[in-house]
Amino acid sequence: MSPALPLLLAALLAGTGTYGVLARRHAVLMLIGVELLLGAAGLLLVTVGQFAPDPLASGAVLTLFVITIAAAEIVVALAVIMAMFRTRGDVDLTGEALSADEAGSTAGGTATGEATPAVEAPTGDAATEPETVAP
């Protein structure tokens, strides 16, 4: 078969994943973009391994390694997101919901409606939280 089809699909998946990482504010949805990028990398490895085989079987073996590392990555990333949700009450990556929340609490503690914090977090901790979500 022609190797162009899987290569084009890998390129399309990489572009879609890039869009997903750049265009999403929801932290878990940004992770979906990362998953698609990793899938594109795996498809590229498998394609090259199938069309240009080598004695070490590196195409398939490295894809298995990438899948395993992706599983480890997603577990840690989701744990960080859950900690962020517990501390801030939202999973917004822009921090706008957080500033609106702070403005609401300083104005008299009215609920903003967009984000309902599960825990009353100290503002110092909440302000340093966005730095920890970079993948």
Added chain:
Amino acid sequence: MTSRDVLFAAVGLITAAAAVLAVTNRRVLHAGLWLVVALGGLAGCYLVLGAELVALVQLLVYVGAVVVLVLFALMLTRAGAGEVDTSVAHRWLAAAVGAGVTVLLGGTLVAAYGWESRAVAGASNEVIGAQIFGTWVWPFELLSLLLLAALVAAVAVATTGHGRQGRS
């Protein structure tokens, strides 16, 4: 145009459409479910390419474990979901970057490999198994350590908030 080409085009179109829907859908759970379709379709692509072991591992690890984690995270963080997308200008910029990545990667890879048909002659499952436990055995063992470290770190990170809640 062999039957393998036709099969791959069909599975690849499903995968690509599901991937696009997974990153554009505004409803978070639907986006997660489209990710299931995209990753399952990717496993089908591996199967059509002749890499059965990788396809099965992809199904087991991604569709079986990772996506379930993602769906649970989406459902647990539902209260904090306001606007899920960035502004329109930001999204257009992101779409331009994504299209640029697609064109650049696709052009480079197709220029490197060409359109002419080639034989699919990947390593058999026996060779892959022998190589994993032969040549690649140390990276493989290191990966088990990595998974253990990730597990412990995930529990430690995810319970941090609980401790803070208990103290305050």
